[in-house]
Amino acid sequence: xxxxxxxxxxxxxxxxxxxxxxxxxxxxxxxxxxxxxxxxxxxxxxxxxxxxxxxxxxxxxxxxxxxxxxxxxxxxxxxxxxxxxxxxxxxxxxxxxxxxxxxxxxxxxxxxxxxxxxxxxxxxxxxxxxxxxxxxxxxxxxxxxxxxxxxxxxxx
Amino acid sequence: xxxxxxxxxxxxxxxxxxxxxxxxxxxxxxxxxxxxxxxxxxxxxxxxxxxxxxxxxxxxxxxxxxxxxxxxxxxxxxxxxxxxxxxxxxxxxxxxxxxxxxxxxxxxxxxxxxxxxxxxxxxxxxxxxxxxxxxxxxxxxxxxxxxxxxxxxxxxxxxxxxxxxxxxxxxxxxxxxxxxxxxxxxxxxxxxxxxxxxxxxxxxxxxxxxxxxxxxxxxxxxxxxxxxxxxxxxxxxxxxxxxxxxxxxxxxxxxxxxxxxxxxxxxxxxxxxxxxxxxxxxxxxxxxxxxxxxxxxxxxxxxxxxxxxxxxxxxxxxxxxxxxxxxxxxxxxxxxxxxxxxxxxxxxxxxxxxxxxxxxxxxxxxxxxxxxxxxxxxxxxxxxxxxxxxxxxxxxxxxxxxxxxxxxxxxxxxxxxxxxxxxxxxxxxxxxxxxxxxxxxxxxxxxxxxxxxxxxxxxxxxxxxxxxxxxxxxxxxxxxxxxxxxxxxxxxxxxxxxxxxxxxxxxxxxxxxxxxxxxxxxxxxxxxxxxxxxxxxxxxxxxxxxxxxxxxxxxxxxxxxxxxxxxxxxxxxxxxxxxxxxxxxxxxxxxxxxxxxxxxxxxxxxxxxxxxxxxxxxxxxxxxxxxxxxxxxxxxxxxxxxxxxxxxxxxxxxxxxxxxxxxxxxxxxxxxxxxxxxxxxxxxxxxxxxxxxxxxxxxxxxxxxxxxxxxxxxxxxxxxxxxxxxxxxxxxxxxxxxxxxxx
Ligand code: FES
Ligand code: FES
Numbered sequence: 001x002x003x004x005x006x007x008x009x010x011x012x013x014x015x016x017x018x019x020x021x022x023x024x025x026x027x028x029x030x031x032x033x034x035x036x037x038x039x040x041x042x043x044x045x046x047x048x049x050x051x052x053x054x055x056x057x058x059x060x061x062x063x064x065x066x067x068x069x070x071x072x073x074x075x076x077x078x079x080x081x082x083x084x085x086x087x088x089x090x091x092x093x094x095x096x097x098x099x100x101x102x103x104x105x106x107x108x109x110x111x112x113x114x115x116x117x118x119x120x121x122x123x124x125x126x127x128x129x130x131x132x133x134x135x136x137x138x139x140x141x142x143x144x145x146x147x148x149x150x151x152x153x154x155x156x
Numbered sequence: 157x158x159x160x161x162x163x164x165x166x167x168x169x170x171x172x173x174x175x176x177x178x179x180x181x182x183x184x185x186x187x188x189x190x191x192x193x194x195x196x197x198x199x200x201x202x203x204x205x206x207x208x209x210x211x212x213x214x215x216x217x218x219x220x221x222x223x224x225x226x227x228x229x230x231x232x233x234x235x236x237x238x239x240x241x242x243x244x245x246x247x248x249x250x251x252x253x254x255x256x257x258x259x260x261x262x263x264x265x266x267x268x269x270x271x272x273x274x275x276x277x278x279x280x281x282x283x284x285x286x287x288x289x290x291x292x293x294x295x296x297x298x299x300x301x302x303x304x305x306x307x308x309x310x311x312x313x314x315x316x317x318x319x320x321x322x323x324x325x326x327x328x329x330x331x332x333x334x335x336x337x338x339x340x341x342x343x344x345x346x347x348x349x350x351x352x353x354x355x356x357x358x359x360x361x362x363x364x365x366x367x368x369x370x371x372x373x374x375x376x377x378x379x380x381x382x383x384x385x386x387x388x389x390x391x392x393x394x395x396x397x398x399x400x401x402x403x404x405x406x407x408x409x410x411x412x413x414x415x416x417x418x419x420x421x422x423x424x425x426x427x428x429x430x431x432x433x434x435x436x437x438x439x440x441x442x443x444x445x446x447x448x449x450x451x452x453x454x455x456x457x458x459x460x461x462x463x464x465x466x467x468x469x470x471x472x473x474x475x476x477x478x479x480x481x482x483x484x485x486x487x488x489x490x491x492x493x494x495x496x497x498x499x500x501x502x503x504x505x506x507x508x509x510x511x512x513x514x515x516x517x518x519x520x521x522x523x524x525x526x527x528x529x530x531x532x533x534x535x536x537x538x539x540x541x542x543x544x545x546x547x548x549x550x551x552x553x554x555x556x557x558x559x560x561x562x563x564x565x566x567x568x569x570x571x572x573x574x575x576x577x578x579x580x581x582x583x584x585x586x587x588x589x590x591x592x593x594x595x596x597x598x599x600x601x602x603x604x605x606x607x608x609x610x611x612x613x614x615x616x617x618x619x620x621x622x623x624x625x626x627x628x629x630x631x632x633x634x635x636x637x638x639x640x641x642x643x644x645x646x647x648x649x650x651x652x653x654x655x656x657x658x659x660x661x662x663x664x665x666x667x668x669x670x671x672x673x674x675x676x677x678x679x680x681x682x683x684x685x686x687x688x689x690x691x692x693x694x695x696x697x698x699x700x701x702x703x704x705x706x707x708x709x710x711x712x713x714x715x716x717x718x719x720x721x722x723x724x725x726x727x728x729x730x731x732x733x734x735x736x737x738x739x740x741x742x743x744x745x746x747x748x749x750x751x752x753x754x755x756x757x758x759x760x761x762x763x764x765x766x767x768x769x770x771x772x773x774x775x776x777x778x779x780x781x782x783x784x785x786x787x788x789x790x791x792x793x794x795x796x797x798x799x800x801x802x803x804x805x806x807x808x809x810x811x812x813x814x815x816x817x818x819x820x821x822x823x824x825x826x827x828x829x830x831x832x833x834x835x836x837x838x839x840x841x842x843x844x845x846x847x848x849x850x851x852x853x854x855x856x857x858x859x860x861x862x863x864x865x866x867x868x869x870x871x872x873x874x875x876x877x878x879x880x881x882x883x884x885x886x887x888x889x890x891x892x893x894x895x896x897x898x899x
Contacts, residue, residue: 024453028452033401036400037400037601038523040603041834043833043835074393089392090384090389094392095385095387096225097569097571098223098391100571102394105392125843129841132522132811133522133812133839134572141842
């Protein structure tokens with residue numbers, strides 16, 4: 001049965017079983033590999049995307065259950081037109097292997113959309129579902145604060 | 157043959173003369189230049205380490221990126237000499253070739269403590285490193301050696317290329333080469349004429365490259381200053397392609413299931429339940445397990461789970477208790493090594509004894525094991541995130557039933573490695589799948605569960621220690637450690653060479669620490685078992701750092717001394733460099749100012765991979781649970797070539813060590829690993845990560861590594877802080893089995 005999803009603003013017709021997790025639709029059926037597979041059980045956050053603006057673990061959402069527009073890291077910004085968070089990640093040189101960072105950035109985008117000026121404790125609480133095996137946490141905190149400042153200034 | 161074809165077969169200058177560095181090779185084969193492996197297509201390869209084409213300069217790294225940033229540092233070494241804008245430099249991984257042998261890796265495998273190697277030992281070491289590295293083809297990313305190995309190579313490659321480009325420009329302009337200068341990717345004539353390198357490269361490739369000394373440090377404009385990593389923009393936009401992101405036309409996805417009793421056989425299987433799953437196309441016997449080929453990874457993983465398999469027994473004791481009983485029994489044999497044997501056995505004073513037990517550990521890089529392979533016309537092409545391309549080539553050839561020369565290896569970026577991707581099982585298995593589906597590219601992707609239960613684990617160990625203190629200092633430290641010998645397993649598996657004799661990996665971090673203890677003895681006892689083990693970030697120092705630095709802390713308390721002062725008294729006479737990092741964390745952490753009650757500090761210092769690292773951790777009591785509040789790190793790698801990345805590695809190393817200390821363990825029951833996924837053995841999360849400060853000292857006369865040395869002090873610094881807070885000494889890990897934490 002074909003399903004139509006709106007991903008990063010474009011419609012995609014997908015002919016795959018309804019119970020296939022969104023993660024694998026993105027990566028394998030559509031070739032959008034920016035969203036990563038780390039655990040498959042909702043415990044690492046590498047697969048985080050937005051559904052109607054809210055951060056979700058795409059390995060835990062079946063194709064048939066996707067309830068809104070999907071945004072992936074590719075839709076957040078591009079190397080030539082980065083989102084404020086990506087630019088902050090670049091300024092703060094956050095990534096080591098980088099594999100977790102798509103998920104980290106998508107999670108952080110959700111945080112800042114709800115809380116434009118988070119404290120370190122609020123950052124920690126929001127980001128603790130995203131595992132980084134390389135241990136980039138200090139720079140993640142710094143980049144989120146940096147992006148928050150930039151984004152608030154842009155609004156003013 | 158085209159001109160480019162001829163050029164790429166030119167011998168490259170660097171390894172043929174400059175790297176020999178005055179060491180007289182007596183063996184003919186070593187005198188032969190290694191052919192340049194690069195085929196740059198449209199561009200010109202002036203040597204094995206750079207390609208210049210119309211778009212500019214690409215630095216070719218012989219080392220892989222698993223997050224440690226070495227590719228960026230290697231490119232910086234080249235760019236420093238070549239006079240190109242940092243922002244314009246691209247970085248690519250070189251092909252599988254002996255041209256990229258790692259001399260520093262071989263050198264560091266030799267016996268002896270790094271901190272007090274004499275100059276003749278270093279000369280012999282460099283010789284053995286070069287000779288052994290070339291013969292064995294050790295193109296390996298590991299042992300924190302990439303930059304140590306590349307420090308001269310990349311600068312000489314850049315300097316020589318720069319001078320060659322000047323010669324080409326001199327010829328073109330009719331001006332003497334010494335009147336030309338270089339800047340921002342161009343040769344500049346006295347009259348201001350600029351000739352971009354791209355315009356000169358082809359002519360330059362025909363000129364015999366001169367040998368040039370690298371520039372003095374005072375002239376550096378890139379090195380030693382914070383530079384952005386070249387891969388950062390791709391990594392924050394989801395556009396960095398890791399192995400798992402390889403996509404080829406017509407590619408299938410496969411997932412596998414190997415015997416959970418590691419190394420056991422497959423007696424039979426029923427594919428029917430898997431074939432009933434939509435999207436599953438076939439089930440393959442891959443010797444010791446099955447692979448399910450499907451339209452996407454999900455269907456393949458579901459299918460692999462569904463196959464009904466009849467597994468053979470485990471070739472090792474089938475519980476953790478039985479494995480540790482075997483380790484314990486090794487103490488009854490004669491020692492495999494006695495790498496430290498200083499002073500008389502008997503000392504007067506107060507005797508302290510302790511036994512430490514550390515668990516097996518999984519590597520668990522965030523990108524699960526995977527490799528993509530295409531078998532076509534008797535040749536195999538492999539896309540593999542890996543730390544050792546020549547090993548991949550050999551083992552993938554075995555998997556495909558062909559010769560290594562028939563295998564092309566593309567080394568992709570890695571979503572972490574930590575030693576796991578120095579192994580090559582995942583590529584051999586991918587080759588076994590690909591050979592059964594000629595002409596069809598296939599990505600073989602492991603589930604996290606398959607990854608965690610089929611690792612080559614950091615060995616579990618038991619250590620028995622005896623110490624004597626008197627007059628407020630340590631008079632004796634006698635350490636005996638038993639565990640599986642890693643080297644004896646890894647060398648035949650990866651290099652087809654049997655390695656017997658003393659196993660350095662088991663005792664490193666224990667025998668080679670810079671403490672002036674008059675009676676100091678370290679013996680290793682190896683337990684023979686076929687439970688798969690391998691190198692894990694910081695290798696032996698990952699367990700021995702904990703054992704040594706926890707026991708030093710025990711001795712300090714037994715001697716009634718402050719643990720920092722106790723250490724400094726013992727370290728100062730042995731190594732001013734090591735004392736320096738201790739003094740630095742003492743100041744940074746304000747160690748000498750007592751903390752309020754409910755807070756405590758712990759310190760540890762470990763010298764590994766050429767770099768001493770001291771860490772202080774501050775813990776606090778929060779309603780009976782322990783919170784890891786802050787951490788201070790001081791290291792001394794000699795020169796901070798790439799300081800921004802160096803600090804990141806120190807922080808990452810600490811977090812990696814804390815993750816293992818808090819949660820890390822692999823246990824076995826019924827022959828099978830009991831931890832399947834992150835919920836079973838988690839990594840530290842941001843909410844449990846301390847605030848970290850890093851200071852880099854530059855007094856070490858020798859360049860040290862940065863990717864691993866940050867890990868070993870983390871666990872003992874934490875355990876020592878916990879002792880200071882609670883009075884309970886942790887002699888086993890992980891700590892979450894013994895203490896409550898706020899994480
Ligand atoms: S892959 Fe989805 S949370 Fe880990
Ligand atoms: S940067 Fe490697 S897992 Fe986070």
